[in-house]
Amino acid sequence: MRSIIIPFALVLSGVVLLLLIAQYSVISANVSQEIYIGAISIAFLALGIFISRNKKAKRVLVKVDDIPIDSRKIEELGISKREMEVLELISEGLSNQEIADKLFVSLNTIKTHTANLFVKLDVKRRTQAVTTAKELNIIK
Amino acid sequence: MRSIIIPFALVLSGVVLLLLIAQYSVISANVSQEIYIGAISIAFLALGIFISRNKKAKRVLVKVDDIPIDSRKIEELGISKREMEVLELISEGLSNQEIADKLFVSLNTIKTHTANLFVKLDVKRRTQAVTTAKELNIIK
DNA sequence: AAAGGACTCATACCAAAGTATGATTTTATT
DNA sequence: AATAAAATCATACTTTGGTATGAGTCCTTT
Numbered sequence: 243m244r245s246i247i248i249p250f251a252l253v254l255s256g257v258v259l260l261l262l263i264a265q266y267s268v269i270s271a272n273v274s275q276e277i278y279i280g281a282i283s284i285a286f287l288a289l290g291i292f293i294s295r296n297k298k299a300k301r302v303l304v305k306v307d308d309i310p311i312d313s314r315k316i317e318e319l320g321i322s323k324r325e326m327e328v329l330e331l332i333s334e335g336l337s338n339q340e341i342a343d344k345l346f347v348s349l350n351t352i353k354t355h356t357a358n359l360f361v362k363l364d365v366k367r368r369t370q371a372v373t374t375a376k377e378l379n380i381i382k
Numbered sequence: 383m384r385s386i387i388i389p390f391a392l393v394l395s396g397v398v399l400l401l402l403i404a405q406y407s408v409i410s411a412n413v414s415q416e417i418y419i420g421a422i423s424i425a426f427l428a429l430g431i432f433i434s435r436n437k438k439a440k441r442v443l444v445k446v447d448d449i450p451i452d453s454r455k456i457e458e459l460g461i462s463k464r465e466m467e468v469l470e471l472i473s474e475g476l477s478n479q480e481i482a483d484k485l486f487v488s489l490n491t492i493k494t495h496t497a498n499l500f501v502k503l504d505v506k507r508r509t510q511a512v513t514t515a516k517e518l519n520i521i522k
Numbered sequence: 523a524a525a526g527g528a529c530t531c532a533t534a535c536c537a538a539a540g541t542a543t544g545a546t547t548t549t550a551t552t
Numbered sequence: 553a554a555t556a557a558a559a560t561c562a563t564a565c566t567t568t569g570g571t572a573t574g575a576g577t578c579c580t581t582t
Contacts (some may be wrong), residue, residue, distance in 0.1 A: 395556090
């Protein structure tokens with residue numbers, strides 16, 4: 243929101259300024275119209291490029307990290323909500339005990355979830371689960 | 383290079399077109415100059431925004447996946463070549479035994495490497511080693 | 523030649539991860 | 553209300569991972 247206000251102010255003041263210039267050009271009517279219009283066109287073109295350059299770059303940078311999570315695949319593999327939570331915590335490097343503590347359930351429950359997860363992802367180890375899940379865009 | 387040619391052609395044809403419009407506006411001299419100039423300004427502003435929007439996005443998108451490996455950090459942490467190999471294989475989800483087989487060394491050797499790696503990365507588990515190493519841009 | 527770093531390997535022991543099986547309780551869905 | 557799926561937990565067991573320590577070999581650099 244705020245990032246729109248500043249360029250807008252620039253545009254408006256630019257328009258006012260150029261209208262004033264245009265008026266003067268009518269008074270000192272020697273210089274041809276085409277040159278003025280051309281100059282104005284180029285100036286605004288540059289302004290437009292300038293405005294969208296700065297902000298766009300950063301916005302896209304953020305979005306690239308957001309490769310969308312493939313919820314179709316999650317369903318397809320029959321991975322439940324709780325299993326997804328566990329998978330994400332595994333990918334953050336937590337131990338089963340730490341996951342159990344964080345989710346307020348027993349260690350055995352986490353072991354069950356991971357075992358089911360490994361079958362669904364067709365892997366044998368948690369590290370493999372993470373790489374496979376990332377390849378499938380199931381986790382970030 | 384090529385990506386500059388098309389917008390340039392657009393700009394030039396736009397200028398020509400607007401100059402023609404401007405000429406007609408002199409002939410049908412009823413409409414005030416300011417409105418024409420304003421319209422031209424806005425049109426070119428939009429053109430400028432449009433031009434830089436499309437190209438910039440893709441260029442940045444490509445660059446983000448290529449976050450360079452921070453070899454300074456690797457040195458700084460004193461991680462050796464062999465340790466890096468092990469770290470990469472860990473991040474691919476291999477077990478210690480599989481890594482040992484792949485590198486033609488004993489399981490014990492891999493255990494030694496991982497233990498040293500964990501000290502250098504200040505982590506306790508292989509999964510944590512992977513997330514930390516990725517955060518530090520030590521591995522892809 | 524000596525010293526240091528990197529790489530190798532071993533033994534032994536403890537901790538965590540993973541497997542298998544069975545069972546109870548929630549929570550949706552029909 | 554009945555059924556099914558999801559979530560919970562337990563016990564018992566095996567495998568893998570991780571820690572600690574010591575030691576030998578091979579380079580490289582002083």
